Amino acid sequence: MRIAITGATGNVGTALLRRLARESDVEVLGIARRCPPPGAGPPYDGVRWHAADLGDPGCLHPLAERLAGLDAVVHLAWQIQPSHQRARLRRTNLNGSRHVVNAMLAAGVPKLVYASSIGTYAPGPKDRRVDEDWPVSGVGRSGYSVDKAAVEAMLVDAERDYPVLRVTRLRTALVLQHDAGAEITRYFLGRFAPVSLLLRAGRLPMVPRHRRLRVQVVHADDAAEAYLRALRSDRTGAFNIAAEPAVDGPLVAAELGGWAAPLPLGLLRLLTRAAWRTRLVPVDEGWLEMGAAVPLLDCSRAERELGWRPRRDAREALRDLLAGIATGSGTASPPLRPTERATGRRAA
Template sequence: MRIAVTGATGNVGTALLRRLAVEPDVEVIGIARRCPAPDAGPPYDGVRWHAADLGDPSCLHPLAERLAGVDAVVHLAWQVQPGHQRARLRQTNLNGSRHVLNAMLAADVPKLVHASSVGTYAPGPKDRRVDEDWPATGVGRSGYSVDKAAVEAMLVGAERDYPVLRVTRLRTAVVLQHDAGAEITRYFLGRFAPVSLLRSGRLPLVPRHRRLRIQVVHADDAAEAYLRALRSDRTGAFNIAAEPVLDGPLVAAELGGWAAPLPLALLRLLNRVAWRGRLVPADEGWLEMGAAVPLMDCSRAERELGWRPRRDARDALRELLAGIAVGAGTASPPMRPARRAA
């Protein structure tokens, strides 16, 4: 089975390459804007790399040529920074996804497994789980969410217009792993994050609010879901998340701190001021999305893909925090370790 993976150098891509490396019948083509060096080592060795800026229309013809003879594409490529350049992000995320789809159609690739997200969902409950029928119209104040919903709508339309195309959409929770520590710090926390406190294993204060409840999943479990989707004939959307749900009290207990009740209006204000002052890279849309999206019921993935997470959410969180503390990373450009880890 020949698989092409876009965004193969990122957080989920790295975990998926690890998983595919032990599948004897799988050949992988990695597609990335910045490819790993030839001496990058596992899991990037053994992959045939193709450099492409998916947001550039000129990528379409060479990408279609590279996809000739491929059995399936896993589309992971997604840009979240620089957050102050919304048009640039949409060029990569919306136009890039359209270019991947058009290249697949030109190359007669029959199957697409798309990296969707819990962020695709419209605002929903935090006291019960919703299945894949919950409206996938996004959270209006989050650019990431709006774009994820737009790409899903495009893919649903493509399935309708091209019946030979089979599309599986994995709506994953936040994906965590130790090796993503430096990347997540760069993309979301910024250089002023209190990483030194995490090195001691303690964070004195964690915000608590009834809407600040999120699901996560370990990257290795997410990779397993992608593999099962590739080997399955099932299509449509699948929720992918681990238990338990993370909230202020649970995170505070993990870090030996205090879960302080804070109003969302204050958190929004602090986030807005910090982002506009370029103190943090993540705009308030990420907070809005985290507070708005529903909790997901993953029964369909277990029932139809045979998928269940092997790591619980606490383990995934502990791994990530340990990775942030040491600036952990890998040999791929987006996953490069922080300098302090040297």
């Protein structure tokens, strides 16, 4: 099986490369805006690389040439920073996704496995799980959610207009792993947050708690297994991918020895908005809105039709990430680069 992976240097892409390295019949073309340096080591060695800015219309012809003769594409590429430049994000995320589909059609690649998200869903319940039939209009106050829903709608139209194209959409929960510690700190917490210092001390004094702030996560290795199973299956459509239990303030507080403090959503919105506008944190209140709005996922279809079940529960995934944040962990890929402190320790 010959496949291409866009965004192959990122969080999920790195985990998927690790998993595919154990598959002797799989040949991988990695596509990224910033490719790993020569000698980056596993899991990046042994992969053919193609540098491309997917948001640039000029990428279409060379990308189609690279995709010719492949069996499938896994589309993971997605940009969430810089969050203050919405047009730039949509250029990569919306235009880039269209360019990938057009390049596949030009090259005759029949199968696409797309990295959708829990954020695709419209607001829903926190006291029960929903299946893939829940509406996918997104959460209006979250740019990430709106864009994920827009790409799914575009893919549904593409399947209708081009019956030769088969699309599988994996609606994953938040994907966590140790190697993403430095990246998640940069993208979501920012350089001013003393989180790594507090985690190294063994506790986080206070965690916000609200009945709507319940989200699901999945370990990157389990997400990678879902992508592999989707690649090897003839099933199409949407699949929920998440682990149990749902993560909330009390669970995080229990893991970190802190206090789950009840806080109103209005106050959290105000604080998040102010911190983003003053650039103290890199993400806007849309992420808070999405976390409070999206439903909890029922993953029965993935188990039934793909034979997928997570091997690590949500607590294990969270612990793995927190350990990575505490040490500033990463890899040799540009998006997952470790903090300078962690790099210095490794060199020493």
